[in-house]
Amino acid sequence: MSVAVEAGQGAGARFTVLGLLAIADRRESAVLQPSKPAALLAVLLTHPNAVVPVESLQRAIWGEEIPATAKASLHSCVLRLRRLFAKYGISGSTIEALPGGYRMAADARSLDLLEFRELLGRADRAAEPVDELALLRAALELWQPPVLGNVHSDVLHREEVPRLAEEWLRTVERVYDIELALGRCREVLSELWPLARSHPAHERFWEQLIEALHRTGRRADALAEYRRVRDHLREELGVGPGPALRQLELAVLRSDPRTPPSAEIGAGAGAGAAEKAVGSVEGLGPERVRREAASGPMAESVTGDAVLAGLVQAGLLREGPGGNYRVHELLRAFALAAEGSWARAPGASEQPGAGAGLGAETGAETGVGPGVETGVETGVGPGVETEAEPDRGAVPGTGPIPSVRQSAAPLRTTEV
Numbered sequence: 001m002s003v004a005v006e007a008g009q010g011a012g013a014r015f016t017v018l019g020l021l022a023i024a025d026r027r028e029s030a031v032l033q034p035s036k037p038a039a040l041l042a043v044l045l046t047h048p049n050a051v052v053p054v055e056s057l058q059r060a061i062w063g064e065e066i067p068a069t070a071k072a073s074l075h076s077c078v079l080r081l082r083r084l085f086a087k088y089g090i091s092g093s094t095i096e097a098l099p100g101g102y103r104m105a106a107d108a109r110s111l112d113l114l115e116f117r118e119l120l121g122r123a124d125r126a127a128e129p130v131d132e133l134a135l136l137r138a139a140l141e142l143w144q145p146p147v148l149g150n151v152h153s154d155v156l157h158r159e160e161v162p163r164l165a166e167e168w169l170r171t172v173e174r175v176y177d178i179e180l181a182l183g184r185c186r187e188v189l190s191e192l193w194p195l196a197r198s199h200p201a202h203e204r205f206w207e208q209l210i211e212a213l214h215r216t217g218r219r220a221d222a223l224a225e226y227r228r229v230r231d232h233l234r235e236e237l238g239v240g241p242g243p244a245l246r247q248l249e250l251a252v253l254r255s256d257p258r259t260p261p262s263a264e265i266g267a268g269a270g271a272g273a274a275e276k277a278v279g280s281v282e283g284l285g286p287e288r289v290r291r292e293a294a295s296g297p298m299a300e301s302v303t304g305d306a307v308l309a310g311l312v313q314a315g316l317l318r319e320g321p322g323g324n325y326r327v328h329e330l331l332r333a334f335a336l337a338a339e340g341s342w343a344r345a346p347g348a349s350e351q352p353g354a355g356a357g358l359g360a361e362t363g364a365e366t367g368v369g370p371g372v373e374t375g376v377e378t379g380v381g382p383g384v385e386t387e388a389e390p391d392r393g394a395v396p397g398t399g400p401i402p403s404v405r406q407s408a409a410p411l412r413t414t415e416v
Contacts, residue, residue, distance in 0.1 A: 013088045016112045017045045018164070019144030021151050025088050031150060033415050036061045037077040037084075039153040044095065044104035046160045048111055053101040060155045078102065112142045113164070120171065133178045136171055143168060169202065176208045185212040196225070200232045203242050210245070214252045222252045 013025045021042050022031045032038040043060045044052055058070045061077070078095055085094060096103045108115040116139050123135035147161050172195070179188045192209040199205050206229040213222035226249045230241050241249075250256070316331040 013090050014110050014112070015041075015045055015106065016144070017042060018112045018116060018142050018147060019149075020146070021045075021148055023084070023088055023090075030088075034150055034152040035415065036073070037080045039151055039156060040074070040077045041081055041104075042148050042151045042153065042156055043160070044102060045106065045111060045113065046156075046164065048104055048106040048114055051098050051101045051103045057102065060153050063154060115139075116142050116167070120167075129178050129182060133175060133182075136175050136178075140168070140171060140175070169199075173204050173208075176205075180208060180211060180215070185215045188212060189216070196229070200229065201237065203229065203233075203245055207244055207248055210248050210252065214248070219252055219255070223249070226252070 013023060016022045016024065016029075020031045021038055022029050024030070032041070039061045040057055043057055054071070054074065057074060058066045061074070062070060067073070078097070081095060085091070094105050096105065106114055108118040119135050119139035119142075123132045123139070126132035126135060147164055148156065151157075176188060176192065179185075189209075189212050192205065192212055196202075196205040196209045206225060210222045210225050213219075213225065226241070226245065229245065233239050233241060240246075311331070316327070
């Protein structure tokens with residue numbers, strides 16, 4: 001059951017909980033003043049379309065010391081909310097009294113929390129990383145902290161707000177995993193700096209910041225940020241950095257060109273994660289990639305031009321003048337490592353070309369098209385230059401996170 005709105009009076013009425021608790025319509029946005037009815041409404045909206053037990057509502061309003069008159073007072077709070085709803089054309093039946101508790105009916109149009117979750121679901125089903133990224137950023141724009149800052153309830157801020165904050169954290173982590181995997185390290189540095197500092201104990205943000213610095217050639221800054229978070233964790237929490245941070249520090253110290261964890265675009269919880277990692281090249285979409293992979297060797301159906309386009313799209317090759325390409329250091333390191341392992345394999349000398357790898361002649365069989373020449377020893381030869389990182393394209397419309405969106409409607413406060 002969605003929120004019922006009377007025609008012509010409050011069409012488009014909407015509740016917000018991802019910022020100050022408020023009711024908005026096309027005319028204005030009313031921020032509720034701290035009160036017991038406001039606490040009741042906040043609890044119901046953070047559990048939309050679910051029956052909230054009376055005991056939970058009473059704890060949110062009065063804390064652990066619930067008065068004897070709490071049941072009657074709770075009913076009074078519901079009546080006051082229904083009168084407030086009437087001012088915005090919202091049916092009083094939106095709050096339903098059911099055996100054992102109350103339920104608040106809402107949908108993605110009437111509650112920002114449900115719109116946020118709907119956008120996350122769409123992002124999870126997106127076929128391409130760039131589409132997923134756009135939906136995730138649109139979802140984050142709904143947040144206007146402080147979350148429920150005008151609701152005075154210790155229980156709510158101890159039990160419900162951290163749960164909402166965790167949803168925000170997971171979404172932000174995913175955004176920067178995708179950004180880094182797409183090679184937009186320089187573009188997101190201005191967002192990762194303040195993000196990591198505002199969450200000093202959240203190691204994942206520091207990992208993403210250090211990784212971005214490392215991949216843009218700023219080793220000194222990357223090591224300085226590692227020392228900053230290490231010192232904070234030791235001084236404030238008495239613990240050291242986790243394994244991921246320690247491994248990242250070693251990679252920076254060794255100038256390790258390895259592919260970082262966030263380069264796995266499909267590492268998220270999306271249903272099409274594996275398809276996103278493969279992407280679409282030269283008309284070869286995720287569905288066909290999965291189908292071809294299941295039916296037989298990809299080499300039989302994927303042309304050299306398609307593989308070349310895939311390497312360019314992944315940032316491992318960069319097209320240059322004269323039809324030549326520049327090879328990313330990661331691809332070059334892989335070729336060297338693969339060549340060495342093949343050379344050491346038993347019987348390698350008895351298999352001509354077994355150690356050629358990317359150093360073999362190029363063409364349709366290797367997936368490297370015309371214009372890319374490789375060396376027998378290193379995999380890099382005339383016409384191919386190496387670089388430390390892939391080409392970074394500008395990110396149109398990328399804004400800092402968290403993003404605070406201003407309401408178009410006038411803002412005022414109202415008593416309940």
